Amino acid sequence: MTKIPEFLKAGDKVAIVCPASFIRGNIDVAVKILESWGLEVLLGKTVTAAYHQFAGDDRERAEDLQWALDDESIKAVFAARGGYGCVRIIDQLDFSLFEKQPKWLVGFSDITVLHSHIQRQYGIPTIHGQMPKSxxxxxxxxxxxxxAALFGHIVDHQYTQEAAPSRIGEGEGVLIGGNLAILLSVLASESDVNYDGKILFIEDVGESFYSVDRMLWALKRAGKFRKLKGLIVGGFTAMKDGDPSFGQTVAEMVMDKVSDDHFPVAFDYPAGHIDDNHALILGKKVKLKITQHKVSLTYID
Incomplete structure (x- = not known):
């Protein structure tokens, strides 16, 4: 049976660490917001560290995240930002104490490495959501x-979808996924989650259209779409095109790759590298329902 981290309550301690790129500027606003939620915020050493583009070298970032994972007084761990670096330290981390006493891990983008690894190895839910830097x-x-996700309140979401070519239907399964490029970076590794019977969420930022097409082909050829129960496409922002143009939108690329499948497909979900980045609880079972214009995502366990 899946072990769920305890939901937060006022007075709980949470940690902010930087397992990937270093922070430009500060996260004072985020700290004040978390404190306004009644939380005590502890800052890891990597929050103020820099080593080339990283928030400290690999050893420093792994040790800081390990501290936050192991300290029993800490009830949630926030990655301050993404960037790049988690794949460099994932094999240095020991999740044995985390597995015995899980806590919420929060982040998106490069933090997809941690989400995917935890899903593959332990099946413990994590939160894809805003990071302190954002x-x-x-x-x-x-x-x-x-x-709401952290404190155990409802995070079901529904919205009206007008333009993109969604595929109507219903599907139930455990929610997985995150950043498309990062999912590719852990493909065929010990951090590569099993997609069979799952609802997959994908998003990305700053990629070329042809690069997204190539990544989608890689997932298709690896058999990742074959047994999905549903697909949710979030923000694909700051996309780069060539001259001549690639000639397809992200939605058209996606529908091409899943044309032989029958699961529901939703577009424009408000999650990803966007200001309106709604939290998703990865590792929880959900129901995805798509009608002609409406998309609903409901947590069912």
Whole structure:
């Protein structure tokens, strides 16, 4: 049976660490917001560290994250930002204490490495949501969903979908996924989650159209779409095109790759590298229902 981290309550301690790129500027706004939620915020050493593009060298970042994972007084761990670096330290981490006493891990983008590894190895839910560096720009709704996920409140979501070519239907399964490029970076490794019977969420930022097409082909050829129960496509932002143009939208690329499948497909879900980055609880069972214009995601366990 899946072990669920305890939901937060006022007075709990949470940690902010930087397992990937270093922070430009500060996260004072995020700290104040977390404190306004009644939480005591502890800052890891990597929050103020820098080593080339990273928040400390690999050893320093692994040790800082290990501290946050192991300290029993800490009830949730926030990655301050993404960037790049988690894949460099994932094999240095010991999750034995985390497995015995799980806590919420929060982040997106490069933090997909940690989400995917934890799903593959332990099946413990984690939260894909706003990170402290993105709190200041984040919408009120995105922060509300993050707080709700952490404190055990409802994070079901529904929205109207007009333009993209969704595929109508219903599917149930454990929610997995995250950043598309990062999912590719752990493909065929010990951090590569089993996609069979799952609802997959994908998003990305700053990629070329042809690169997204190539990554989708890689997942298709690896058999990752074959037994999905549903697919949710979030933000694909700051996309780069060539001259001549690649000639397909992200939605068209996706539908090409899953044309032989029959699971529901949703587009424009408000999650990813966007200000309105709604929290998703990865590792929890969900129901995805798509009608002609409406998409609903409901947590069912």
């Amino acid at each position: 709190f200041e720009a984040g919408t009120e709704a995105s922060l509300d969903t993050l707080k």
